[in-house]
Amino acid sequence: MTSVDGLREQVAAAPPQTSGQQARTPRSRWALRLIVRRLLILPPSLFILVTLSFGLIELIPGNPAVAIAGSGATHAEVQRISTQLGLDRPLAERYLDYLGDTVRGDLGKSYFSGQSVATELRHRMPATLELIVLGLALASGIGLGLGTLMAYRARGFAARLSNWLTSVLQSAPDFLLGLLLIYLVFFKLGWVPSPVGQLGLADESVAPKTGFMLVDTLLAGRAGLFASHVQHLVLPVVTLGLVYGAFMARLTESLLSKALRAPQVEFARACGLRERDVLRYAVLDVRGALLTYVAILFGTLIGGASILDRLFSWQGAGAWALDGILKLDAPVIQGFILAAGALTILAYLACDVASTLLDPRVRDDR
Amino acid sequence: MTVLLEASNLSVNIDTPRGDLHVVEDVSFSLGEGEILGVVGESGCGKSTTVRSLIGLLPRGGRVTGGSALFDGVDLFAQRPASLRAIRGDQIGFVAQNPFGLLNPVLPIAKQFRTLIRAHRGGLGKAECASMAREALLRTGIHEPDRVLHGYAHQLSGGMAQRVVIAMATILDPRLLISDEPTTALDVTIQRQVLELMRDVVRLGNRSMILVTHDLGVVAQFCDSVIVMYSGSVVESGKVAEVFTHPEHPYTRGLLASVPGGGRGETLPPGGPPARFEPARGCQFAPRCSRAETLCSVEPPPTVSSLGGDRRVRCHFVEIEEATHGAPAG
Numbered sequence: 001m002t003s004v005d006g007l008r009e010q011v012a013a014a015p016p017q018t019s020g021q022q023a024r025t026p027r028s029r030w031a032l033r034l035i036v037r038r039l040l041i042l043p044p045s046l047f048i049l050v051t052l053s054f055g056l057i058e059l060i061p062g063n064p065a066v067a068i069a070g071s072g073a074t075h076a077e078v079q080r081i082s083t084q085l086g087l088d089r090p091l092a093e094r095y096l097d098y099l100g101d102t103v104r105g106d107l108g109k110s111y112f113s114g115q116s117v118a119t120e121l122r123h124r125m126p127a128t129l130e131l132i133v134l135g136l137a138l139a140s141g142i143g144l145g146l147g148t149l150m151a152y153r154a155r156g157f158a159a160r161l162s163n164w165l166t167s168v169l170q171s172a173p174d175f176l177l178g179l180l181l182i183y184l185v186f187f188k189l190g191w192v193p194s195p196v197g198q199l200g201l202a203d204e205s206v207a208p209k210t211g212f213m214l215v216d217t218l219l220a221g222r223a224g225l226f227a228s229h230v231q232h233l234v235l236p237v238v239t240l241g242l243v244y245g246a247f248m249a250r251l252t253e254s255l256l257s258k259a260l261r262a263p264q265v266e267f268a269r270a271c272g273l274r275e276r277d278v279l280r281y282a283v284l285d286v287r288g289a290l291l292t293y294v295a296i297l298f299g300t301l302i303g304g305a306s307i308l309d310r311l312f313s314w315q316g317a318g319a320w321a322l323d324g325i326l327k328l329d330a331p332v333i334q335g336f337i338l339a340a341g342a343l344t345i346l347a348y349l350a351c352d353v354a355s356t357l358l359d360p361r362v363r364d365d366r
Numbered sequence: 367m368t369v370l371l372e373a374s375n376l377s378v379n380i381d382t383p384r385g386d387l388h389v390v391e392d393v394s395f396s397l398g399e400g401e402i403l404g405v406v407g408e409s410g411c412g413k414s415t416t417v418r419s420l421i422g423l424l425p426r427g428g429r430v431t432g433g434s435a436l437f438d439g440v441d442l443f444a445q446r447p448a449s450l451r452a453i454r455g456d457q458i459g460f461v462a463q464n465p466f467g468l469l470n471p472v473l474p475i476a477k478q479f480r481t482l483i484r485a486h487r488g489g490l491g492k493a494e495c496a497s498m499a500r501e502a503l504l505r506t507g508i509h510e511p512d513r514v515l516h517g518y519a520h521q522l523s524g525g526m527a528q529r530v531v532i533a534m535a536t537i538l539d540p541r542l543l544i545s546d547e548p549t550t551a552l553d554v555t556i557q558r559q560v561l562e563l564m565r566d567v568v569r570l571g572n573r574s575m576i577l578v579t580h581d582l583g584v585v586a587q588f589c590d591s592v593i594v595m596y597s598g599s600v601v602e603s604g605k606v607a608e609v610f611t612h613p614e615h616p617y618t619r620g621l622l623a624s625v626p627g628g629g630r631g632e633t634l635p636p637g638g639p640p641a642r643f644e645p646a647r648g649c650q651f652a653p654r655c656s657r658a659e660t661l662c663s664v665e666p667p668p669t670v671s672s673l674g675g676d677r678r679v680r681c682h683f684v685e686i687e688e689a690t691h692g693a694p695a696g
Binding site for chain 1: 421423426451452453454455456459460462464467468469470471472473474481482485486518520521531534535
């Protein structure tokens with residue numbers, strides 16, 4: 001009877017309720033420390049990334065000077081272009097120059113177009129980001145919704161339907177789905193404008209401030225342009241949303257159906273919790289894992305969304321970088337790797353911070 | 367003693383790819399107010415399924431195929447999901463093994479208490495919920511409830527976690543507490559404390575408890591009555607004092623003899639309760655029973671109830687002995 005006896009003394013001796021605030025403060029401090037620690041990793045990781053890619057491009061056979069000069073060019077002409085691009089200098093010298101310039105924010109010029117790589121990236125990366133972030137947001141929404149349905153009502157009609165739907169969507173490559181959507185939604189139904197880029201052909205663009213068209217059009221107070229941009233966003237975002245939504249749905253389903261069989265869910269039911277709370281408990285359990293997958297998808301898409309870029313004439317970074325790779329346009333490749341790498345690392349950082357804030361188990365480990 | 371729970375002819379099937387698995391068959395028992403009933407048997411004998419079926423917590427594909435369970439005059443099996451949910455946690459509490467797994471890993475304990483309380487008592491404020499939780503934790507022997515309430519499951523020790531679980535299961539003052547191997551995952555030293563705690567919580571409020579366990583020592587020490595299950599059926603039941611001192615069923619005898627150091631007589635032969643895809647024909651224990659004869663594997667054993675009191679034994683031999691001697695054997 002140890003515990004039942006002495007109940008009154010214990011009530012009297014109960015400590016004042018200060019622990020709530022004590023528990024709050026370290027939470028934000030932990031997060032801050034984590035962010036700082038991760039940001040410190042950023043420069044060395046990028047340095048390694050740049051060095052590796054610099055060496056790799058050097059190893060690939062082929063000479064951009066030959067490509068620029070054209071097939072009919074003489075040896076002297078090629079030589080002249082090489083000198084002009086600085087390709088005849090020793091590797092170490094070029095590498096050190098490149099590092100110095102990069103630190104100053106100068107990423108060089110494209111061998112072919114002569115455009116500043118930094119400027120191009122400032123215009124193109126935001127366009128790509130807009131697409132990927134919105135696409136992934138849609139994918140997460142679709143995935144969480146359908147996945148929960150499939151896991152929770154595994155035997156229902158709606159669950160079977162979405163099971164079938166996600167199977168079809170998962171097996172379709174993104175460009176095929178994009179083409180289908182263009183055909184149906186633009187060509188047949190005419191619900192959206194033609195997929196010619198971020199704006200219509202007749203639209204007069206605004207001067208880029210942030211590079212994000214959604215923001216820039218609003219900042220310029222051009223409601224019509226904003227609407228036009230939103231309309232142009234629909235198809236590529238829906239394509240991304242459906243393809244990766246199907247993936248997220250599968251993932252959510254497998255994680256959640258396991259979580260729904262966990263003892264904590266049974267205990268929640270045994271305590272008579274409402275079904276929506278029971279489901280919430282299960283979703284909370286898989287939240288961190290889902291977040292990690294979104295971050296991984298983000299990294300993958302930043303580096304490889306070139307097909308949709310091209311399909312929708314998006315003027316994003318993906319197709320531009322692919323062009324650079326095919327032509328051995330070293331500054332373009334380097335710049336892209338640097339930007340995509342930095343963004344990916346930042347995305348993982350955000351994911352880490354979020355899961356630390358969301359999951360007390362992770363928090364206590366750190 | 368007023369009867370609180372009366373389960374009659376309870377049967378449960380689980381739908382598997384290989385067909386319907388008969389997990390519980392024709393199980394009857396009754397539980398009085400303030401009584402602690404032990405349910406014992408080897409793993410796989412259907413004891414967990416039996417108690418889970420009472421509150422509608424069967425595994426996927428499981429369903430009650432027959433019988434009734436009158437809880438305070440209400441048939442639990444006839445309830446709609448919503449009203450059964452309202453009974454769970456409020457009038458019937460449930461505790462299972464592995465306390466860490468039972469608590470949500472990412473929500474503060476206080477929030478879990480609040481969700482639970484509000485599921486049954488809508489409209490209660492945060493402060494009221496917190497003070498209820500604090501009281502419940504103190505009752506389960508947690509001296510610093512506020513620290514626990516603001517913490518998370520993984521910060522607790524096993525014994526503490528089980529105390530929190532018991533506090534949750536009993537916070538709304540349920541009349542019946544079902545505990546399914548509540549101490550299996552705990553250290554031996556903690557096991558006793560937790561069991562004593564549960565007994566005290568139950569006794570103090572004149573509540574009843576069903577205690578599922580494979581530990582006969584626990585039954586002997588904490589329970590008033592016991593039902594012994596084998597392969598989905600009750601083979602013997604009655605007051606603990608009688609069943610344990612004069613076991614009638616060969617399986618009960620074997621179980622008791624298998625207790626390390628405490629047993630005499632023949633221990634159980636190796637093996638376990640068989641999984642059945644068809645209703646039982648003869649006695650399920652026959653293949654492992656040293657006394658078994660042809661009759662046992664053909665004819666289902668009768669329930670002998672002439673031993674006095676609440677004693678029930680399902681065995682051909684007990685029936686025969688009863689008929690010959692006309693008095694309790696043993």
